[in-house]
Amino acid sequence: MSAIFPMVVYGSDVSYFTGKLEMYLRLKGMDYTFEPMVSPRVWNRIRKETGVQQMPACTLADGRWVTDTTPLIAWLEAQQPAPPVIPADPLQRFFSLLMEDYADEWLWRPAMHYRWWYPEGRAALGWHLAAELMAEMPLPAPLKRAMIRRRQLGGFVTGDGVTKANCKQVEQAYHDNLAWLSAMLEERPYLLGNSPSLADVAFMGPMFRHFSQDPVPAEIMRTTAPRVWEWVARTWAAGPQGTRGDWVSGIPDDWGPLLRDIGATYLPYLCELAEAVRAGRQRADLTAGGVTYPGARISPYRVWCLARLREEFEALPEPAKEDARALLERHGCWEPLWRSDLPETDVNVGLDPPFRGNATMV
Numbered sequence: 001m002s003a004i005f006p007m008v009v010y011g012s013d014v015s016y017f018t019g020k021l022e023m024y025l026r027l028k029g030m031d032y033t034f035e036p037m038v039s040p041r042v043w044n045r046i047r048k049e050t051g052v053q054q055m056p057a058c059t060l061a062d063g064r065w066v067t068d069t070t071p072l073i074a075w076l077e078a079q080q081p082a083p084p085v086i087p088a089d090p091l092q093r094f095f096s097l098l099m100e101d102y103a104d105e106w107l108w109r110p111a112m113h114y115r116w117w118y119p120e121g122r123a124a125l126g127w128h129l130a131a132e133l134m135a136e137m138p139l140p141a142p143l144k145r146a147m148i149r150r151r152q153l154g155g156f157v158t159g160d161g162v163t164k165a166n167c168k169q170v171e172q173a174y175h176d177n178l179a180w181l182s183a184m185l186e187e188r189p190y191l192l193g194n195s196p197s198l199a200d201v202a203f204m205g206p207m208f209r210h211f212s213q214d215p216v217p218a219e220i221m222r223t224t225a226p227r228v229w230e231w232v233a234r235t236w237a238a239g240p241q242g243t244r245g246d247w248v249s250g251i252p253d254d255w256g257p258l259l260r261d262i263g264a265t266y267l268p269y270l271c272e273l274a275e276a277v278r279a280g281r282q283r284a285d286l287t288a289g290g291v292t293y294p295g296a297r298i299s300p301y302r303v304w305c306l307a308r309l310r311e312e313f314e315a316l317p318e319p320a321k322e323d324a325r326a327l328l329e330r331h332g333c334w335e336p337l338w339r340s341d342l343p344e345t346d347v348n349v350g351l352d353p354p355f356r357g358n359a360t361m362v
């Protein structure tokens with residue numbers, strides 16, 4: 001392992017995906033240090049080394065660069081399987097990957113909405129990110145804060161189709177997820193059993209550095225879902241000694257409401273996205289679960305993620321494949337998983353994530 005660890009994780013201490021990766025590294029007991037991305041110089045280096053300008057990006061002990069948490073976690077788990085985070089059971093593995101994609105890509109919108117829509121979040125996070133990520137830029141601090149707020153609100157909230165008309169529905173997704181996770185955590189300490197798994201790590205993207213810490217959603221979590229609040233801290237504290245692969249068998253029934261939401265909103269959204277990518281659109285009005293997101297930025301990367309999920313399904317051995325199909329059908333996921341013919345894109349063609357990529361999520 002000496003070629004991999006210690007890793008250096010470049011990111012931000014309020015970043016969705018940096019938090020997700022750090023959660024994984026801590027559960028595994030993998031040695032790393034955190035470095036804030038303090039200047040455009042670091043961003044440029046990351047783009048040069050990985051092909052993608054995003055955080056987190058990491059160096060391995062032997063100098064190689066890696067980025068993109070989903071393929072990175074899968075790769076790290078293959079290098080060091082113990083203690084286990086990704087279930088070896090094919091059915092559990094597949095459904096954990098589906099949850100990971102939903103938590104990464106679908107809960108991103110409410111997370112960005114709560115952070116940048118409400119003046120309280122915008123002020124706090126604008127201040128924090130300007131101080132953390134623009135530390136080396138010779139500009140007045142108020143200007144830096146204004147630049148960050150404008151970029152994030154325009155790029156990730158209004159630019160992702162959030163409007164006054166649909167923002168209550170965007171917020172409802174957060175409330176629903178809190179209720180579904182609370183029901184799971186009433187039964188057991190982690191989503192899949194008595195120790196953490198990939199499903200817990202996946203939900204730490206939105207739940208850790210955003211919802212449990214940003215002023216508006218954190219208060220909602222504390223008051224309406226204290227079990228989720230507790231679970232975020234429990235997972236952060238669990239360490240490798242708490243990571244034992246002590247899981248239930250099969251997929252718990254209480255994952256059902258979440259899977260139904262994946263079938264009713266996220267997968268239909270991906271189908272619309274695939275059509276917009278095929279049409280060569282940069283922006284489009286996307287409708288999913290009865291809600292329209294006008295002028296949303298189009299993400300070929302997310303179509304690539306859907307293609308990966310389909311490959312994972314195709315690669316399942318029997319009888320897991322038959323069981324997975326039955327479960328997907330029962331929760332309305334089967335039809336939208338296959339509804340669209342996926343367009344050809346150049347996302348990651350000929351590249352080998354997590355070592356190199358060519359597309360960001362939006």
Ligand SMILES: N[C@@H](CCC(=O)N[C@@H](CS)C(=O)NCC(=O)O)C(=O)O
Nearest residue numbers: 015016017054055056068069070361
């Ligand atoms: N698929 C990537 C997504 C990483 C990502 O989008 N990170 C955000 C910050 S949490 C970012 O760097 N966005 C680029 C930007 O803001 O320009 C992963 O899983 O690591």
